[in-house]
Amino acid sequence: MLCASSFVPTFVLGGVTGVMLAMAPVDHLYHDTYFVVAHFHYIILGGIVLGLIGATFYWYPKMFGHKLNEGLGKLTFWLFYIGFHLTFFVQHILGLIGMPRRVYTYLEDQGMEAMNMVSTIGAFVMSVAIILLVVNVVYSAMKSPKASSDPWDGRTLEWATHTPVPEYNFAQTPQVRSLDPLFYEKIHGDGTMKPAEPVADIHMPNGSIYPFTISLGLFFVGFGFIMLNMEAIISPWIVIAIGGIITFGSMALHSVKEDHGYHITKETVEEIEKEVGTNG
């Protein structure tokens, strides 16, 4: 909640500076200064990282079966929020003063020392916040009580599944009557999703290793290209070739092998449903 609501002012700041940057004649003045750095970090941290942290707290009980500690979570948020604005707000001003980006040093006696110090302190505050998040994960794993399948009194479908979620998600496809289906059922129905189909065999896709091997091959290729400028023991072209063979070979295998998935029988589904139904 805190993350989501603080996203708005942060992203607005990023957006407004974005409009400033988009005007070519004005951009001429602060192009390649720290103003740009401040702008895109407001976008990235405000838009993405706050969202990631918020989502982690929100879906944690669905993923791992217990909530993260709320007090620690609030502390994480405030530290991160304050640290973030400490770090990047002053960089707007730094950029307008004339500090160029992509340089890690700056000249003395230009009036930049104090603000860069503030920025550095902010960065440390942010890292403390992230470390706290990690501490929170470990702490909650040991201390937190088991969460129910709907700990937040949620509105959407994922909270209607069991925790832990069975591999087929829903035994019967639920009947959706509104944009906030679970909320609708809580107000107008009895709070559970009504099935839209009878219990039947469920068709499941097989797991596949190919996406992983394809990206592994691309990693080799990229690494090989970086090696072109290095004194390496083996020729970078060998690394590139190996990567290419792995990637395109995986693609070929995926294309050649027919994979129709498998079925979970009706009996197994009913058994699993009974089991998770009693404890979740």
Add this chain to the structure above:
Amino acid sequence: MAETTDLSKGLPSHPERATLEGKNKFLGFWVFLAGETTMFATFFGTYLGLRNGTGSGPEAADIFSLPLVFIMTMILLTSSLTSVFAMFAMKKNQFKKMKAWMWVTVALGAAFLGFEIYEFVEYVHYGLGFTTSAFASSFYALVGLHGAHVLFGLLWISLLLIRYRNSGITLTNAPKFYVSSLYWHFIDVVWIFIFTVVYLMGIGG
């Protein structure tokens, strides 16, 4: 999945979209083509920005020869048509015919690739290496990338043809052949712009 289609009567008239997997492949492939379009657009942009930067190397009008490009264009356009015919044969459940048209497509594609390699070798002999000038680099990057796509398409279609050499048309391989044919058309579309923007505008524009 296949429950929605009645299979007892024979091959559905759109075998490539008869299953959920086929439908997903179809849409996913269009999204992939959108990504490819963006990539080629950046290469075209680079070429248009750098094509006058010939330095001391040869210029576009010096080296391009219209007849060769014309032949290559005709070959690629025809291969596009043959893959269309292959898709019609697939919809009509004529497996042998589809295979034949697909192999014709592959052969034409290979001929195209041969001409392109010949062309590049000629240019290098003429003194246009990859690092000769900004024009040379952007030209080889753009046209070479297209050539690499042709090569990939050839290998892909041949692989499918060999893998399914006597399996008949099934609901599993129909989407595969269909998206490979879409890919082939896409290569053709890119070539239309290459021969217009690179070759014709290089000579006359």
Add this chain to the structure above:
Amino acid sequence: MGENLSQPFEKSAMTQEEMVKINREQRIQTIAFAFMIAITLLAFIAVGADVVPGAFATPFILGLAGVQLFLQLFYFMHLKDKDHGWPNTFIVSGIVLVIPTIVALMLLIGVTKY
């Protein structure tokens, strides 16, 4: 169900009517191909024989390429058929975004000056 996905079919489920339709479709595609060849020839002649005056040549051949693109996408890649809603949506929205981008970039880089 997993089994019949790899089964070939004895015959096609197409009705006589659909068969007629698909054969006509095939003829239309061939005509589209003939058009494409003609357009290509036109573009090459325009440049090769200097029929079209120089300043007009570039927009002329780019226009021809546009027509070819249309033929490829809508006939060969079947975009005109139904069930192609999403690809069409993507393409149209892409074009809407791209046109102002290209215009703006051309003005910024100075390809076209006012």
